[in-house]
Amino acid sequence: MTTDAFTILQRFAPPSPPNRLADSVLLIIDAQCEYLDGQLALPGIASALAAGARLLARARAAGTPVVHVLHRGAGPIFNPETSAYRPLDEMQPLPGESVVNKTLADAFAGTELQAVLAATGRQNLIVIGFMTHNCVSSTVRAATGRGFRCTVVAPACATRPLPDGQGGVMAAELLHEASLVGLSDTQAVIVREVAAIPD
Numbered sequence: 001m002t003t004d005a006f007t008i009l010q011r012f013a014p015p016s017p018p019n020r021l022a023d024s025v026l027l028i029i030d031a032q033c034e035y036l037d038g039q040l041a042l043p044g045i046a047s048a049l050a051a052g053a054r055l056l057a058r059a060r061a062a063g064t065p066v067v068h069v070l071h072r073g074a075g076p077i078f079n080p081e082t083s084a085y086r087p088l089d090e091m092q093p094l095p096g097e098s099v100v101n102k103t104l105a106d107a108f109a110g111t112e113l114q115a116v117l118a119a120t121g122r123q124n125l126i127v128i129g130f131m132t133h134n135c136v137s138s139t140v141r142a143a144t145g146r147g148f149r150c151t152v153v154a155p156a157c158a159t160r161p162l163p164d165g166q167g168g169v170m171a172a173e174l175l176h177e178a179s180l181v182g183l184s185d186t187q188a189v190i191v192r193e194v195a196a197i198p199d
Contacts, residue, residue, distance in 0.1 A: 040160065050090075106142045
């Protein structure tokens with residue numbers, strides 16, 4: 001039996017190319033040391049950071065506004081009293097780049113992110129960061145609900161394996177892909193390489 005698989009965006013919306021650096025905001029989600037060498041170290045973090053660093057360099061060269069979202073924990077992870085909270089070296093904010101602290105997966109919840117983005121005058125977001133299934137997905141869904149148009153750069157995101165609820169484990173790569181496919185249905189354009197983001 002064949003399956004006519006399609007996304008709702010493909011079938012029922014106008015063609016939707018990736019967002020361009022020239023009219024977007026680069027939104028970096030939780031690029032923090034917790035994910036490099038902390039209790040939530042992610043497989044594949046090195047390649048995701050390399051891809052993110054390439055895109056960040058392009059964004060800065062293009063004058064694209066950059067917003068860094070940092071998770072601030074109250075317990076053993078993302079604790080601001082530890083190095084786990086610190087932005088990763090490849091994603092260190094520069095003077096003039098906005099930094100938004102959050103405490104929930106949705107970066108809009110209880111934060112000034114909406115106002116920070118509104119101040120740029122741009123409705124297009126290019127999203128990278130961690131973790132794909134959690135804070136990236138939650139923030140993209142919240143952004144779409146607020147009228148932003150999102151593009152997610154797959155190689156600049158990563159996640160970790162999770163218990164599958166059936167006695168097994170879902171691999172990080174599979175969870176990453178499933179999360180992106182879910183977003184592609186109605187929430188975001190997904191690109192598979194940094195070069196796919198136009199200037």
